[in-house]
Amino acid sequence: MGTQTTLTVDSAARMNRLGHALAGLLRPGDLVLLSGELGAGKTTLTRGLGEGLGVRGAVTSPTFVIARVHPSLSGGPALVHVDAYRLGGGLDEMEDLDLDVSLPESVVVVEWGEGKVEQLSEDRLEVRIERALGGEAAEDDSDPRRVTVTGLGVRWADADLTGLSEG
Numbered sequence: 001m002g003t004q005t006t007l008t009v010d011s012a013a014r015m016n017r018l019g020h021a022l023a024g025l026l027r028p029g030d031l032v033l034l035s036g037e038l039g040a041g042k043t044t045l046t047r048g049l050g051e052g053l054g055v056r057g058a059v060t061s062p063t064f065v066i067a068r069v070h071p072s073l074s075g076g077p078a079l080v081h082v083d084a085y086r087l088g089g090g091l092d093e094m095e096d097l098d099l100d101v102s103l104p105e106s107v108v109v110v111e112w113g114e115g116k117v118e119q120l121s122e123d124r125l126e127v128r129i130e131r132a133l134g135g136e137a138a139e140d141d142s143d144p145r146r147v148t149v150t151g152l153g154v155r156w157a158d159a160d161l162t163g164l165s166e167g
């Protein structure tokens with residue numbers, strides 16, 4: 001059971017704005033899984049999400065680390081940004097990372113190599129990003145993505161995702 005919405009996101013700037021909108025839905029303890037091929041826009045979305053949460057530090061690709069903690073600047077939840085490509089054994093391994101943060105008090109965003117994260121929270125928001133044009137070049141500079149947001153578990157059962165398509 002879940003709730004789902006699909007939107008078309010025309011530009012990186014709009015992807016950033018979608019991150020802001022998503023941040024408005026998130027609470028401490030939430031898990032967000034981002035899937036999509038290389039360069040799909042997972043980090044771009046996470047950057048907007050971090051801005052929306054009001055956390056310290058710009059979100060970048062976590063190249064040399066498995067996870068990066070961005071503490072809140074405003075007493076809200078920290079953002080824990082995880083690169084699942086480097087997380088071999090699934091989310092359980094996160095307990096062993098010795099992050100200086102409480103996961104139940106944080107928002108955890110995982111850039112997810114599909115099938116890499118085996119043990120998942122039942123309550124999670126899955127965001128799937130796909131190139132909307134396949135291999136074709138756009139006529140203008142836009143490079144649209146199709147974004148499908150799915151809320152799973154009781155946490156998201158009654159959530160209203162329709163607001164994500166505005167703005």
Ligand SMILES: Nc1ncnc2c1ncn2[C@@H]1O[C@H](COP(=O)(O)OP(=O)(O)OP(=O)(O)O)[C@@H](O)[C@H]1O
Nearest residue numbers: 009010011012015038039040041042043044143145
């Ligand atoms: N509609 C769009 N949405 C998101 N990003 C876009 C869009 N159009 C163009 N871009 C560009 O595509 C790139 C997306 O890169 P990003 O690092 O966010 O992808 P990623 O999914 O995190 O990749 P990786 O798998 O390497 O982590 C950026 O350079 C961004 O400016």
Ligand SMILES: [Mg+2]
Nearest residue numbers: 042043061111
């Ligand atoms: Mg990335």
